[in-house]
Amino acid sequence: MGRFSPKCKRLFTLSGHDARHVWGELAHMSGTILIVDDDPVQRRLLEGMARRLGYEAIVLDNGQEALNLLASPGRGGVDVLVLDLVMPELDGFAVMERLNKAQIDIPVIVQTVNGSIDTVISAMRAGAMDFMVKPVGPERFQVSIRNALKTDALASEVRRFRRRAAGTLTFDDLESKSEAMKAALHLGRRAAASNIPVLLEGETGVGKELFARAIAASGDRAGRPFVAVNCGAIPGNLVESVLFGHEKGAFTGATEKHAGKFVEADTGTLFLDEIGELPPEAQVKLLRALQEGEVDPVGGRRPVRVDIRIVSATNSGLIDLVKKGLFREDLYYRLGVFPIGIPPLRNRRSDIRALARGFLARFAAEEGRTIRSISPAALSLLEEHSWPGNVRQLENAVFRAVVLAEGDELTAAEFPQIASQLGMAPSEPVRLPEPQAAPAPAPLPRNALMLTGIQGHVRPFAEIERDTIANALKHYEGQMTEVARRLGIGRSTLYRKLKELDLEGEAGTSTSPGAAA
Structure with missing residues (x-):
């Protein structure tokens, strides 16, 4: 099995009904659903269905609170809104009207006891993409959510590309579920509110240019x-000409006057990617341009005034280059006033499913393919990989898979290179095992939970519950907040369970809910 995690190994060893059940749950373990209904019974029913299908769920009892949440950056992390049409004060129609006015794009699924044609038509005209009649069955709920996520993925990709082309890409288009990425986005928003020089630090392929575009489109220079200039791709003898421009005849081959990137970016933003690759002689002129606000074109008689904002980026530590004498210290402090580190994809694995879903939607549309989803096995495979090439590598992997796919779903067989790097045979498809008449018991990983005892009878629920919590404590190293979140229970409930099941010693912490996680 190579370097697969215990969770992934367990999936590959299950068989029959258990495997189909686990895969069915994992197929949809991405996406956050906001459920808005004034009826507490309906809220609990929908929340239960959502969590059983593997989604995160947020429940609210009125439309105004929903609007407040969706108006926050990144739509408050919500992917789909399930909205009751009939509520006191602010009903579902009013909520959709205000969402449209605020230009908040989110898939809306409405539900009501009145399933008349007139009601359905009115809801669709108001902006709903689907309609459910109470009481909602699990199968109907699952299909609606799946379609909404698929539609949202394609709409998000199209919206992101249009805004990038128009120069209006903002931080709301760079949503993330990763705490590390959220911290970087928060710093980016703060930096965009001023003209402070920003230095983006991160590995190749993490999206530094997209980040720079969001900064440019979110501030006064929007x-x-x-x-954008890739300093590492410019021939050494042409750096000054490309950046600062040249006059006609300034050197052999200069048949026309060239303004240079600084002048092209006047009043706007200049993005200097791979700034550490800039030759020493060009560093001197760059420092002067930043200090004086003017550039000297090659062969020019007088300097040219420019008003620009500088955002630079590097995939290697500039301070290390300074220590080695390869980068000017004074220029480093001029460029790195506001450094922002962008985490690699391996440190934000919670974003992999959403990114893959978006890439699939875009490439399927571009290639004219009717591929509707990515299989659970393929998603688990993608989450296991370390992605040294980061988001760019994931994007290319999904593109290749779309071209290879023969059915309407991407499976692990369409990612042979990823499987090979994880220690699996390149041709080995990760599929659900076929049920057998008398399957031999498969060896389980050491942290798997046994549902049956030595005599073959089902173990008591209390024992299974105790083992589940003990395993979670060990897996998340006693981080109580994370344990509670992953088990889908409140922290106070978790502490009560620890006391009831005599697990306080394994928790290594106080049984008080106020104790530090």
Whole structure:
């Protein structure tokens, strides 16, 4: 099995009904659903269905609180809104009207006891993408949510590309469920509110240029030129000409006057990618341009005034280059006033499913393919990989899989290179095992939970519950908040269970819910 995690190994050893049940749950373990209904019974029913299907669920009892949450950055992390039409004060129609006015794009599924044609038509005209009649069955609920997530993925990709092309890409288009990425996005929003020089630090492929575009489009210079320059791709003898421009005849081959990237970006933002690759002589002129606000074109008689904002990026530590004498210290402090570290994809695995889903939607549309989803096995495979090439590598992997796919779903067989790097045979598809008449008992990983005892009878629920909590405590190293979140219970409930099941010693912490996680 190579380096697969215990969770992934367990999936590959299950068989028959158990395997189909686990895969069915894992197929949808991405996405957060906001449920808005004034009826507490309906809220509990929908929340239960959502969590059983593997989704995160947020429940609210009125429309105004829903609007407040969705108006926060990144739609408050919500992927789909399930909205009751009939509520006191602010009903579902009013909520959709305000969402449209605020230009908050989110898939809306409405539900009501009145399933008349007129009601359905009115809801669709108001902006709903689907309609459910109470009481909602699990199968109907599952299909609606799945379709909403698929539609949202394609809409998000199209919206992101249109805004990138128009120079209006903002931080709301760079949503993330990762705490590390959320911290970087928060810093980006703060930096965008001023003209402070920003230095983006991160590995190749993490999306530094997208981040720079979001900074440019979120501040006072929004709508003005955004000029990107890869300093590592410019021939050494042409760096000054490309950046600062040249006059006609300034050197052999200069048959026309060239303004240079600084002048092209005047009044806007200049993005200097791979700034550490800039030659020493060009570093001197760059420092002067930043200090004086003017550039000297090659062969020019007088300097040219420019008003630009600088956002630079590097995939290697600039301070290390400074220590080695390869980068000017004074330029480093001029560029790195506001450094922002962008985490690699292996440190934000919670984003992999959403990213893969978005790439699938885009490439399937571009290639004219009717591929509707990614299989649970393939998603688990993608989450296991370390992605040294980060988001760019994931994007290319999904593109290749779309071209390879023969059915309407991407399976692990479409990612042979990823499987090979994880220690599996490149041709070995990770599929659900076929049920057998008398399957031989498969060896389980050492942290698997046994549902039956030595005599073959089902173990008491209390024992299974105790083992489940003990295993979670060990897996998450006693981080109580994380344990409670992953088990789907409140922290106070977790502490009560620890006391009831005599697990306080294994928790290594106080049984008080106020104790530090």
